[in-house]
Amino acid sequence: KAGVTQTPRYLIKTRGQQVTLSCSPISGHRSVSWYQQTPGQGLQFLFEYFSETQRNKGNFPGRFSGRQFSNSRSEMNVSTLELGDSALYLCASTQEGGPGTEAFFGQGTRLTVV
Amino acid sequence: AQSVTQLGSHVSVSEGALVLLRCNYSSSVPPYLFWYVQYPNQGLQLLLKYTSAATLVKGINGFEAEFKKSETSFHLTKPSAHMSDAAEYFCAVRLPTGGGNKLTFGTGTQLKVEL
Numbered sequence: 074k075a076g077v078t079q080t081p082r083y084l085i086k087t088r089g090q091q092v093t094l095s096c097s098p099i100s101g102h103r104s105v106s107w108y109q110q111t112p113g114q115g116l117q118f119l120f121e122y123f124s125e126t127q128r129n130k131g132n133f134p135g136r137f138s139g140r141q142f143s144n145s146r147s148e149m150n151v152s153t154l155e156l157g158d159s160a161l162y163l164c165a166s167t168q169e170g171g172p173g174t175e176a177f178f179g180q181g182t183r184l185t186v187v
Numbered sequence: 188a189q190s191v192t193q194l195g196s197h198v199s200v201s202e203g204a205l206v207l208l209r210c211n212y213s214s215s216v217p218p219y220l221f222w223y224v225q226y227p228n229q230g231l232q233l234l235l236k237y238t239s240a241a242t243l244v245k246g247i248n249g250f251e252a253e254f255k256k257s258e259t260s261f262h263l264t265k266p267s268a269h270m271s272d273a274a275e276y277f278c279a280v281r282l283p284t285g286g287g288n289k290l291t292f293g294t295g296t297q298l299k300v301e302l
Contacts, residue, residue: 173239178232
């Protein structure tokens with residue numbers, strides 16, 4: 074079965090611009106979570122969507138937002154990009170089955186802000 | 188709140204030697220614990236998980252981990268390192284209730300395997 078698909082794989086944007094990243098979860102998975110990975114801060118949780126509703130939110134500024142569609146695909150948006158937003162953004166897809174359920178990760182989108 | 192501490196951001200072992208990657212957690216309730224591996228320019232892949240069924244957990248690629256409540260630890264081991272084990276390893280914790288599927292990760296340990 075197909076894995077988690079993130080598009081695009083690489084992006085270069087200029088400070089002040091906005092960007093939208095996409096994540097298609099594994100078929101049947103209704104939970105999608107987003108993480109930011111940087112060398113300095115490691116893996117930080119951004120937010121989780123479940124059945125089109127944000128269920129959890131990390132400690133990021135309001136410039137970071139997301140949404141989920143009825144087919145469970147999710148997008149995250151970052152507005153007014155800053156140099157510090159350069160990171161690998163990972164999406165994780167989880168099938169509801171309790172806290173011990175495995176999260177499956179996509180390959181990520183590498184965002185570079187110049 | 189829950190947290191994870193991984194001691195040693197870089198670990199180097201010889202091929203064939205024991206691999207030991209350390210993870211200590213902090214949680215107000217019994218947590219669920221995971222070890223993930225990340226190869227360069229890739230996402231994370233699950234190695235193994237602790238879900239309270241058994242304290243010694245076996246995972247893929249010969250890795251295992253033991254949950255020790257008294258030490259709040261979940262260290263990852265492999266008896267004999269292989270060159271293909273070189274990667275970054277992350278320990279993660281998830282709350283049993285109220286946190287959805289949120290994972291809180293440690294800062295990671297880069298494993299280097301030398302000939």
